[in-house]
Amino acid sequence: EEGVHADLAYLHQVQAFIRRIAPRAAPADRALLTLLDGHLSFVSGEHAECRATLAYLENDGNASAMARAQARMDRLLCGVLATE
Numbered sequence: 001e002e003g004v005h006a007d008l009a010y011l012h013q014v015q016a017f018i019r020r021i022a023p024r025a026a027p028a029d030r031a032l033l034t035l036l037d038g039h040l041s042f043v044s045g046e047h048a049e050c051r052a053t054l055a056y057l058e059n060d061g062n063a064s065a066m067a068r069a070q071a072r073m074d075r076l077l078c079g080v081l082a083t084e
Contacts, residue, residue, distance in 0.1 A: 008044055015040045031063035035071055042074050047082035051075050 015037055022033040034057045041050035054075040058068050 011040055011044050027062035028064070031057060031060050031067050034060070035063070035067050035074075038071060039074055042078050045081075047078040050078040051082075054078070 018033050018037045018040075022030050022037070025033055034053060038050050038053035038057060041047075041053060054071040057063055057071040058075070060068070063071070
């Protein structure tokens, strides 16, 4: 259990770094960073945050078709996992 807490702490540090650099990134890179941010929310079990982040990305014209498709799949999985 101690390892899980350390892993989640590291995950959140990576996520904070992504959120800090994303606004200054090129638009296409920003879309990829947003996808990574949403995926880290998914991995850490923060399903509402995952869905909100990825819903935004699905409509981002700067995101590639592949990034938008991955965002849709991850968002759907977050919705399934969040359902009791």
